[in-house]
Every structure is written in C-alpha cells, then in structure tokens.
Amino acid sequence: MSRDEHRRKIRELNRHRGIPNRISPDATVQHLKLLRATMSWTQITAATGCSSGHLRQILRGDWPAINRLTQEKVLAVRPATERAPGAYIDATPSVRRVRALMAAGHAQYTIAEAGGTVTTRVRLLAEGQPRMRQMLATKIETAWVQLSATTGTSARARNMAAARGWPDPTWWEDYGRIDDPSFDPAAVTERTLRSDALAEDWEWLEPQGYSRQHAAERLGVSRDTLNAAIARGRALRSDMETAA
DNA sequence: ACGGGTACAATGAGCGCGGT
C-alpha cells in the first residue's frame, strides 16, 4: 500500500468514526494569537514545523477549515515566557527613559555605556524612534536602573532636554505610567497634578471614615472638585488595568 | 577630549507568491 493510499484509508476510517479531517481553525487562531504575544514567526515556524506563510494565513482568517494535524502541531507549542530579543516593540517607554535620563544630566554616551549599547541608538531614541527591538529595550532598562536615581554632569544633555520640555526621572517616578504608551505626559498640567494629589488624599482619608464633604473641607476644596478628582483617579486606574 | 551626527553593511522579521 502506498503512503497516499494509507493516508486515504486513515481519513475514511476517521470519517466513519465521526472524526473530520478538516476542522474549524478557531482554536488554532486563538492559540496563534497567544504565541504571537511573545514569539516571532521564525520561532513559531521552528516550533510547529509548519510554514510561517500558512500560519499567517490561518491567523488572518483566510481558511474556513484547516487540517487536524496542523491544529495539533500549533496547540502543542507552549508560548515563550519572555519576548524574543529580536522582536519589534513600541519604543515609547525607552524613548521616555532616554529623555528623562538626559533631563537628569546624563549624556547619550553615558546612557549608552550603562546599557551596553552605542550612542547612535540612544540618539535615535531621544529623537523619538517609533519602534525598536526587545534586546535594545532591555539594555535601556539596564541603563535606567543604574542611572535614574543619580544626577549626571552633562549640561549639554540637560539643556537639550530642557529646551524640549522632557520630564526627568523624578517626574516619572511621581507620576508612574512610563511603560504605558497610551499615556500622554503633555496632557499633564498643574491642574491635573493637583487633581491627582486630591484623589490620593481621598484614598488615605476614606478608610478613616471621612465623608466626601468632610474630606473636601479638610483639603480646602469644594465637594465638586473632590468628586471630579476621585472620578478622574478611578478612570485612570481603570485605563491602567485595561492596558495591563 | 568630549559628545552628538552620518553613512553603511549586517541582521532578522515579515510577507508575497509560485509550486505541490
């Protein structure tokens, strides 16, 4: 019996048993989405043994039905725990880190050295490069850990940051959200900072049994102002949880 | 000497398309 005849027999047997050879791609699409969160197509191709072109077509929804064997191969792959070093990611968090370090007086040369990369990369990030690879983001994080709590000596870097209005590491530490690309630091004003401070004060006063009226009086603002600050604080927290 | 800028080749991810 030839190989093709044998496969045909198997398919006929499966059909009689009620096991279709062609199945819905839904489960495969879901699993591919999960794999794509941390793995490149090259990695997925190597792990599944399937062609990357075909898997992309499945993910795109090109096929109404796929081979059962293809689904088995895809489902057998476990997602990588860490993103591939060569994967392309949003550069916003690294751009913010580089700019903040420059605002603290760290030269591009110093940042590059601390992270184990080169000044070219740091400069392009400072200019606002939109996308980057995971490996460089890791290096920028290393530089951030080393330098964000210290003050640099480069007046040139500090002047450049001041001219462009880049916030320093302290600002980001106070405000958080450095890793949230959807957050717009330019939208933060004295007023929003004051509002966020009020929301934080309420978080502290509420467990102590303060009513909103009582808390507003103690904080020296109207009840409406406090209510607005609390609503803003809750909306921000909800956004951050959605992003995470 | 220091620090930022430019050019370029290497690398790797993504994708189209013809063939099976």
Add this chain to the structure above:
DNA sequence: ACCGCGCTCATTGTACCCGT
C-alpha cells in the same frame, strides 16, 4: 490546504566625521 524560497524593509552596531 500546505510549503518554502526569495525578496523587502526596519533595526542594529561599527567606523568615522564634525562642532564645541
């Protein structure tokens, strides 16, 4: 339905240049 070659393009590091 599936495979995989070959191409494009973005990102990377290296080498070198220029201004202060």
